Amino acid sequence: MEQLLSKMTLEEKVGQMAQITLDVIGTGDSRFSSDEPFIIDTAALRRAVVEYHVGSILNTTNNRALPVLEWNQILSQIQQVAVEETRLSVPILYGLDQIHGTTYTADGTLFPHEIALAATFNPAHAYRMAQATAYETRACGIPWNFSPVLDLGADPRFSRQFEGFGEDPYVGTVMGAEMVKGMEGDSKNGIDANHVASCMKHFLAYSVPNSGIDRTPAFVPEHILREYHLPLFKAAIESGSHTIMINSGIINGISVHANPDLLTKLLREELGFEGVMVSDWMDIDKLYTRDKVASNMKEAIKLAIDAGIDISMSSYDYETFCDTLVVLVKEGAISEKRINQSVRRILTLKEKLGLFENPVTYLKDYPEFASQQFADWSRQAALEAITLLKNENKVLPIDPGKKILVCGPNANSMRTLNGGWSYSWQGEKTDYYTAGFNTIYEAISTQFGQKNVKYLPGVSYVNEANFNIDRFDKLQETINAAEQADYIILCVGENSYAEKPGNLQDLYLSDNQVELAKKLAQTGKPIILVINSGRPRCINKIEPLSAAIVNIYLTSNFGGDALAEILAGKTNPSGRLPYTYPRYPSALYTYYHKPSEDMGAIEEGKKIDGDYLPQFEFGHGLSYTTFEYSDLIVNPSVFSDGDSISITVTVKNTGDREGKESVLLYSSDVYASITPDVKRLRRFQKIDLKPNESRQVNFVITSQDLAFVNPQNEWVCEKGDFIIQVGELKQTITKK
Numbered sequence: 156m157e158q159l160l161s162k163m164t165l166e167e168k169v170g171q172m173a174q175i176t177l178d179v180i181g182t183g184d185s186r187f188s189s190d191e192p193f194i195i196d197t198a199a200l201r202r203a204v205v206e207y208h209v210g211s212i213l214n215t216t217n218n219r220a221l222p223v224l225e226w227n228q229i230l231s232q233i234q235q236v237a238v239e240e241t242r243l244s245v246p247i248l249y250g251l252d253q254i255h256g257t258t259y260t261a262d263g264t265l266f267p268h269e270i271a272l273a274a275t276f277n278p279a280h281a282y283r284m285a286q287a288t289a290y291e292t293r294a295c296g297i298p299w300n301f302s303p304v305l306d307l308g309a310d311p312r313f314s315r316q317f318e319g320f321g322e323d324p325y326v327g328t329v330m331g332a333e334m335v336k337g338m339e340g341d342s343k344n345g346i347d348a349n350h351v352a353s354c355m356k357h358f359l360a361y362s363v364p365n366s367g368i369d370r371t372p373a374f375v376p377e378h379i380l381r382e383y384h385l386p387l388f389k390a391a392i393e394s395g396s397h398t399i400m401i402n403s404g405i406i407n408g409i410s411v412h413a414n415p416d417l418l419t420k421l422l423r424e425e426l427g428f429e430g431v432m433v434s435d436w437m438d439i440d441k442l443y444t445r446d447k448v449a450s451n452m453k454e455a456i457k458l459a460i461d462a463g464i465d466i467s468m469s470s471y472d473y474e475t476f477c478d479t480l481v482v483l484v485k486e487g488a489i490s491e492k493r494i495n496q497s498v499r500r501i502l503t504l505k506e507k508l509g510l511f512e513n514p515v516t517y518l519k520d521y522p523e524f525a526s527q528q529f530a531d532w533s534r535q536a537a538l539e540a541i542t543l544l545k546n547e548n549k550v551l552p553i554d555p556g557k558k559i560l561v562c563g564p565n566a567n568s569m570r571t572l573n574g575g576w577s578y579s580w581q582g583e584k585t586d587y588y589t590a591g592f593n594t595i596y597e598a599i600s601t602q603f604g605q606k607n608v609k610y611l612p613g614v615s616y617v618n619e620a621n622f623n624i625d626r627f628d629k630l631q632e633t634i635n636a637a638e639q640a641d642y643i644i645l646c647v648g649e650n651s652y653a654e655k656p657g658n659l660q661d662l663y664l665s666d667n668q669v670e671l672a673k674k675l676a677q678t679g680k681p682i683i684l685v686i687n688s689g690r691p692r693c694i695n696k697i698e699p700l701s702a703a704i705v706n707i708y709l710t711s712n713f714g715g716d717a718l719a720e721i722l723a724g725k726t727n728p729s730g731r732l733p734y735t736y737p738r739y740p741s742a743l744y745t746y747y748h749k750p751s752e753d754m755g756a757i758e759e760g761k762k763i764d765g766d767y768l769p770q771f772e773f774g775h776g777l778s779y780t781t782f783e784y785s786d787l788i789v790n791p792s793v794f795s796d797g798d799s800i801s802i803t804v805t806v807k808n809t810g811d812r813e814g815k816e817s818v819l820l821y822s823s824d825v826y827a828s829i830t831p832d833v834k835r836l837r838r839f840q841k842i843d844l845k846p847n848e849s850r851q852v853n854f855v856i857t858s859q860d861l862a863f864v865n866p867q868n869e870w871v872c873e874k875g876d877f878i879i880q881v882g883e884l885k886q887t888i889t890k891k
């Protein structure tokens with residue numbers, strides 16, 4: 156590596172630090188799109204790779220998924236130029252957002268989004284998704300995946316909540332680490348050809364802008380950053396993740412791309428991250444164009460490189476980045492030593508990925524691509540994610556032979572099941588790719604028999620450009636059909652979106668959908684409300700009208716089938732909410748929060764104020780069977796730092812069906828020097844119990860698991876009492 160580095164000119168080094176988007180090297184009129192079918196413009200490719208020594212390419216072309224063989228051809232052509240026509244034969248590092256399975260590979264396997272994987276409370280699903288995705292991404296010839304998303308889903312307004320593992324730092328830490336292991340494998344000598352480099356994103360606290368709007372400022376005190384947001388990244392780094400992408404936003408008034416305290420002091424020096432740090436999309440430019448902390452591109456580039464960025468996702472204008480950085484070094488504003496640091500990291504990654512020996516991998520060596528096994532994994536994850544939120548009078552499961560109306564804007568759409576980042580950025584092209592899969596209506600029709608199941612929309616999403624606008628559609632016919640049905644399955648939620656196009660001004664479910672529910676309720680027929688959305692949209696206006704409520708999140712291509720199985724009782728639901736389901740748009744809390752005064756106001760028998768009045772609590776999820784918890788034993792009851800605290804509880808299936816149960820262990824610090832959270836999740840384990848079967852579940856924690864970060868930014872577990880809670884059982888233990 157050092158030998159190669161020593162042979163490189165400054166221009167060659169700087170080129171390694173630039174990343175361009177695929178359309179830049181495609182034929183076509185516009186800079187921002189390419190001809191169809193995609194053809195590499197060899198002159199443009201040579202200009203970038205040979206003349207400018209660009210070291211990395213990302214993204215797909217024309218914002219659509221490509222067949223795996225087309226990827227092979229593109230990668231082969233790119234690497235051929237990089238290896239055969241450049242002086243030092245350095246291969247290209249190609250990166251893609253395959254964030255819930257193979258987003259941009261037409262014929263690969265899609266999985267439920269991370270939010271749904273979190274709802275399974277079963278880390279095996281995170282591992283498997285990552286493993287399958289890595290394998291199928293390599294089958295394309297691509298060695299780098301911009302995944303996992305480790306942003307804490309603490310704000311339901313945020314348009315990217317579905318990309319992460321929900322609001323709980325511990326769930327995200329466990330699931331994120333599993334994804335890194337599944338994606339990178341455990342080879343001690345780098346990353347083998349069945350695995351890819353993962354990319355932790357977006358460092359740090361990207362998901363909690365104060366406005367709830369993507370890429371707007373966040374104010375997060377450092378001890379909060381450290382206690383809630385950092386653990387996910389720390390665990391992923393310790394699990395071996397090789398790359399990291401930076402938060403596009405501004406924290407505490409400072410653009411993260413220009414913040415050496417976060418990028419160098421915290422990430423490099425304190426967490427010891429040695430891998431590659433990539434900017435997000437054109438975010439160095441934004442230091443100048445949006446954030447106004449640089450008065451031109453030259454200042455912006457200097458700020459970002461000084462802060463610690465290794466690769467600029469320049470996307471289009473790589474020339475400015477490369478030319479300017481060369482000038483900055485020649486002028487002595489940035490040292491060549493600093494450039495060497497970044498290039499060393501980039502070349503080391505290429506080496507670890509085996510790109511020097513084997514710049515392209517091909518489908519022919521990946522016989523498991525799109526295998527039945529991967530499809531089964533995706534289906535099983537969907538089955539375990541789906542969360543039963545309400546089941547009045549055991550209205551579910553539905554007996555065979557009943558007449559069912561399936562309606563609502565999400566009833567017959569593969570696009571809504573998959574959400575954003577599916578076959579295209581916004582997911583709007585999904586229905587062209589998913590003929591072989593079942594929408595909710597199709598799956599229910601197959602499950603309950605065509606003659607028993609009718610579909611009418613009632614409300615439909617408008618068109619591709621207007622992501623979340625809907626209109627009444629055959630409203631009266633839908634109501635007439637409801638009169639004839641035994642059950643109404645009303646499928647509501649959102650159309651697909653990602654990032655800024657998913658920004659939201661109102662967290663309520665749309666008025667048309669609420670209106671449809673009210674009209675259907677007038678028929679007196681039981682409504683099964685199915686929620687299919689990227690974030691929890693408030694439903695308090697229609698919750699009382701629904702006999703049952705099922706949250707299916709974005710469970711992807713098998714989400715419809717999995718839902719139908721659950722509605723028919725063939726699978727017992729076992730998902731639990733990975734976020735707090737808010738009751739009102741202005742009452743947004745996470746389950747972990749500081750206590751506040753409760754005025755005890757009650758209206759119509761219902762509590763109407765309090766510090767936490769969600770529609771459904773974090774961790775809520777019903778089953779068709781019942782579980783009983785007993786014999787909580789916590790040992791020792793008095794402990795010191797370094798002691799292992801063993802916690803056991805017995806769980807029994809007291810119903811008449813087999814079922815899976817996620818056992819959640821919480822702790823509460825009774826008094827602390829800064830107000831403690833009311834409770835925090837510390838461990839979870841999912842078990843499977845037959846009727847009447849009981850099992851002892853064991854957990855081990857230490858004082859570190861009970862610690863918090865104090866205003867001096869130190870992790871501390873103070874003396875005093877802690878309440879350990881599993882189910883409704885509680886035990887107090889004391890730290891000496």
Ligand code: BGC
Nearest residue numbers: 213214252301356435436654
């Ligand atoms: C997103 C990243 C993504 C990148 C490349 C950005 O807009 O914020 O999550 O990896 O684009 O597609």
